[in-house]
Amino acid sequence: MxxxxxxxxxxxxxxxxxxxxxxxxxxxxxxxxxxxxxxxxEVALTPTYSGCPATSVISMDIETAMIDRGIEKTRIKxxxxxxxxxxxxxxxxxxxxxxxxxxxxxxxxxxxxCPRCKSENLDRISQFGSTPCKAQWRCLDCxxxxxxxKCI
Amino acid sequence: MSAYSEFxxxxxxNTLILGHRVSEWCGHAPVIEEDxxxxxxxxxxxxxxxxxxxxxxxVEGKGRTADDLAMLRDAWDFRNVLMVEKPNGDFGQTLMRxxxxxxxxxxxxxxxxTSSEPRVAEIAAKAVKEVQYHVERSGDTVxxxxxxxxxxxxxxxxxxxxxxxxxxxxxxxxxxxxxxxSTGIAPDLTQLRIAFDAHVGAVMADATLTIPDSTFAHKGGxxxxxxxxxxxHILTQMQWLQRAYPGASW
Numbered sequence: 518m519x520x521x522x523x524x525x526x527x528x529x530x531x532x533x534x535x536x537x538x539x540x541x542x543x544x545x546x547x548x549x550x551x552x553x554x555x556x557x558x559e560v561a562l563t564p565t566y567s568g569c570p571a572t573s574v575i576s577m578d579i580e581t582a583m584i585d586r587g588i589e590k591t592r593i594k595x596x597x598x599x600x601x602x603x604x605x606x607x608x609x610x611x612x613x614x615x616x617x618x619x620x621x622x623x624x625x626x627x628x629x630x631c632p633r634c635k636s637e638n639l640d641r642i643s644q645f646g647s648t649p650c651k652a653q654w655r656c657l658d659c660x661x662x663x664x665x666x667k668c669i
Numbered sequence: 670m671s672a673y674s675e676f677x678x679x680x681x682x683n684t685l686i687l688g689h690r691v692s693e694w695c696g697h698a699p700v701i702e703e704d705x706x707x708x709x710x711x712x713x714x715x716x717x718x719x720x721x722x723x724x725x726x727x728v729e730g731k732g733r734t735a736d737d738l739a740m741l742r743d744a745w746d747f748r749n750v751l752m753v754e755k756p757n758g759d760f761g762q763t764l765m766r767x768x769x770x771x772x773x774x775x776x777x778x779x780x781x782x783t784s785s786e787p788r789v790a791e792i793a794a795k796a797v798k799e800v801q802y803h804v805e806r807s808g809d810t811v812x813x814x815x816x817x818x819x820x821x822x823x824x825x826x827x828x829x830x831x832x833x834x835x836x837x838x839x840x841x842x843x844x845x846x847x848x849x850x851s852t853g854i855a856p857d858l859t860q861l862r863i864a865f866d867a868h869v870g871a872v873m874a875d876a877t878l879t880i881p882d883s884t885f886a887h888k889g890g891x892x893x894x895x896x897x898x899x900x901x902h903i904l905t906q907m908q909w910l911q912r913a914y915p916g917a918s919w
Binding site: 564566567568569570597598599600601642643644645646647649653667669 | 688702703705706709713714715791796798802805806
């Protein structure tokens with residue numbers, strides 16, 4: 518018996534992002550569709566950044582997670598249109614990012630406040646960060662540097 | 670080869686060669702934030718290369734892959750503009766080249782988002798978001814260094830003088846560009862040049878730098894007629910592993 522699609526979404530929501538493991542690939546908003554094609558599960562993924570090395574790891578992690586649940590055949594389909602946007606991050610994902618110390622993206626173009634001390638007295642160190650999806654900021658009150666999830 | 674294939678190679682070879690050039694800074698940049706920024710920019714460009722050359726290989730229909738095109742062609746088969754193969758020089762020269770290319774790249778990708786070829790439009794819609802980010806940083810850095818110290822100003826002016834003769838090739842229309850325009854696949858280079866000049870003019874004014882009063886343009890890269898001597902050297906480094914160990918993979 519094939520598992521229900523809603524069940525698959527639950528399972529996918531347990532697959533962590535390899536670089537930011539507090540959020541799942543579903544929180545990240547990159548899973549665009551799940552469907553059965555005969556006995557093959559097709560998962561449509563939208564890459565975050567074109568060159569993000571995590572993308573291929575995510576595909577492998579999803580296939581492994583499905584095998585662990587008894588689904589032998591999974592096909593990952595890359596779907597680049599419409600392009601991924603940080604608007605697709607789930608609310609649950611945004612809250613988890615902040616708890617983890619990464620300021621969630623905002624359309625205003627910068628973090629709302631320091632994820633540690635909540636101060637709004639902030640300074641951008643660099644437009645780029647440790648992964649393609651992040652920029653480096655610092656808090657001018659608690660003086661800690663922190664990652665900001667770029668808004669695209 | 671069809672004009673469409675040529676055009677896809679031009680897009681993919683520009684991002685591949687520039688991505689490789691920029692990646693040469695990894696571990697060598699003046700400060701860690703710049704090192705990370707350069708590496709991230711290179712990564713985006715290599716990612717875009719996978720999409721452009723992937724599509725080029727598909728359109729070609731000979732069973733080749735993006736990797737085959739990147740790693741197994743020789744210099745005369747590359748279709749990148751000469752600017753992207755120029756050596757990095759100092760940090761200022763690297764950022765000047767980046768800004769001039771980004772300013773062209775942004776306008777090109779914006780135009781391609783309404784391409785008559787849906788696959789091209791999709792890739793452009795993805796890439797334009799990344800390039801918008803690249804040009805913000807490269808433009809800010811050109812302004813910061815141009816309007817900086819006497820030393821940084823002089824180096825940025827030298828960099829602009831050095832790179833300027835490589836700007837013209839990006840906008841010089843040939844038979845391939847004319848066919849891309851008439852089929853609605855790519856935008857009009859004349860229109861792109863107008864937007865480019867406005868953008869670059871504003872940034873150079875803020876950077877207190879003087880754009881050379883010359884329209885002379887080195888050409889031969891995007892047609893594949895004559896690359897600079899630097900391209901072969903890039904390829905020996907970029908391709909050696911696949912050449913020495915054919916089919917090697919991670």
